Amino acid sequence: MATAAPTSRRGPRRALGFEVLRFGFIGLFVLFVLVPLYWVAVTSIKPVSDYLTTPPVWFPAEPTFVHYTAALFAYRGLEGLTNSFVIATATTVLSALLGTLMGYSLARFNTGGPHLSFWVLSQRFLPPIAIVLPIFLL
């Protein structure tokens, strides 16, 4: 399916202006994606005195990593990471297990016809808030 780029044979007729637009757009979008990542990364290694300056500090003169140890230990980030890891592993294993069984049955025997598979998929569309409320009460 996704083998050779389909339009590459239109090559010779390409207008230069179009190419400039095209790569300009790609460049701008890459910038749009990267800027937040850069700003967060660079803020994370700034000493506190560099936070509120105008003009902003684009790269700190004295990068520091104290915020990382603070986030991990003083603010219990390590605990949060451990919890995330445990929950993510457990749900992945469990859903892969149950999903494999059901998926095999649906694909191999077409159990329940299209309705069962649609019903299962439709769970994905439920707004979480509609489920969380009653679960909270139960």
Next chain:
Amino acid sequence: MADGVGVNGVAIRRSAEPAARTSRSDRQIAWLLVLPAALLILALSIYPLIYSVWVAFVNYDFQIPGHAFVGLQNFREIINDPIARLSLVNTVILSAACVAVEFALGLLLALAMLERFRGRGLIMPLLIVPLFISPVIVGQFWSLILQPPFGPTNYLLGLLLGRPVEISWLTQTPWNFIAIVTADVWQWTPFMFVILLAGLSAIAPEMFEAAELDGASRFQTFRYVTLPQLKPLILLALTFRLLDAVKLFDVIYVMTGGGPGASTYTASFYLYQIGFQQFHLSKATAGSWIFLLLSALLIMALVRRLLRPETR
């Protein structure tokens, strides 16, 4: 014809053949395999939903003792609550704006990235980085960039416009809406991009050659070859995004907290506030049923179109 059709038609098309061949013991195994997952879904979503029907019709409120039956009063309270209506309007506006911008940018990006060029393999993974970041953290990212005094946005805009800019991005309407849409667009445009790029790559090159031989202009090729071929995947991408966008919660929670006042409440955020901050649980449950039915209507309309692309 188009490969994209297969994505949607697969489950239905295969149905007739293998089912006819299965023996009885096969059929028992088939249901046995389905059972655990089906039971789990029943226990975790259907049972609570049924329970919540009861909650919606009684008085379940931490401030008032007892669970007296109150009929439709909870529903009436929600419908008459101006904040509830505002949240619904916000949900519609925000999800429409987010999905529209994401679709436009995603399609442009897919068209731009379709043809190979040097460095394409390097840019591709960069473009989908936002997809792997939790929405809560995306909200934090954009708060950090936009909100003065921590963010450089106002300073940069000031340089660009040549005069000082003092926008409070998270507390001033309409800028807070723009901030929310920006964060959502940043995270989800790559999703549109990936799906649409897959669709574009699946279009047979012969179609473009034929169009070129017929002397079609670039726009005509796009309008009469690319768009119709891409239609099933456009529908798929829009459906998935829209279903997710109406549930918008995390970004609101992190960036504006619904504020200032209740001006950026979405439906999910409103229900969370009513239920888990004010503990009017019956009112929130009634509201979540209204929201559920409204989204069910949207889902039915979208999915029905999605499931039979052949008849279009």
